[in-house]
Amino acid sequence: MTFPALTFALLAAVILSAAAAVMMFRNLVHSALVLAVALSGLAALYLQLHAQFVGFAQLLVYVGAVAILIVFAILLTRGNEPSDQVIFSPGRWVGAGIALAVFGVLARVILTSRLLAGSAPPAPAAAVKEIGQRMMERYVLPLEVMGLLLTVALIGAVVLALRERPSG
């Protein structure tokens, strides 16, 4: 087995088992930490696909911010719930069946498509300089809108989670 195929197989095993563990674990903090493992595996896969900036952005944003945010939210919403409660909702088999059906449709489309058979083209150059140039020239509007969106989301999240002051 060639080295890229071996790394892909290892990373795929790590990502899928971590994602399955997120779904199966009873302890919420364990789920969040295993989610960080899955997201790091995905970042390594982006590095293999020659998208270096996206790989490091994934590590910084998803593992460094979103996963930590999830851990904080778990800490802030802890109750005195007994630990023997059911973790799956009553419609669990219907949900699992739907997920399986969605995967079946996707796999059928992927495996029976003739467009996808082909060898890999030479590695593209996704230098940060070119990404920045595109963002400032052609994609400047989405960039500004995303800045606005992040500001609004930040303020909104703080307002939503703010401690209510007693009136009067």
Place this chain on the structure above:
Amino acid sequence: MPPLPCYLLLAAMLFAIGLAAALTRRNAIIVLIGIELMLNAANLNFIAFWRYGPNPETLRGVLFVIFAIGVAAAEAAVGLALIIALHKHFKTTHVDQVDSMRG
């Protein structure tokens, strides 16, 4: 280099696992984690198609994923703030116990 269908199948499996987590778990935070897994599966699809497709020098796949990561981070922040606000009111984070809209 593994062929393109390998990456697409991995993304499809990740999407299905995220969908199952969002549909079958009771805790709202795990539902949100499932949604994040689905977003990551879509991002992987975009990067794989960018790498193996024609014209990778336009950097469209990479830029789409950068913006998608930003939007997903904003959505995770707002979603978690909503869960915290719900917990303050209903004293629970189980989605099947949040069933009334009276304030």
